[in-house]
Amino acid sequence: MQRLRQRRRNSPQPVFVSRIWIVVLSARPITKGSNPNFDVIVRNTAFRNRPADLRWDGTGIGVQFRGNHCGTSNPPGLCH
Secondary structure, eight states: OEEEEEEOTTOSSEEEEEEOOEEEOOSHHHHSOOOOTTOEEESOEEOSOSSOSEEEOSOSSSOEEESOEESOEESTTOOO
């Protein structure tokens, strides 16, 4: 999770804002790990991320996306 540090107007104290995006990728090309086989990605919320709130590289078998609330996904159709 990436944390962004912002300051409120007229306040010396920083405010921490979390930016969350959902990413499902194969670990094979990076670490010689495995594909996301039979993973179920369920009930997550992510908005206002670029290039997408939810990103899946299409690897693995049996990967399911259920009840994820987001504005954009790559591939399209994974947000509800």
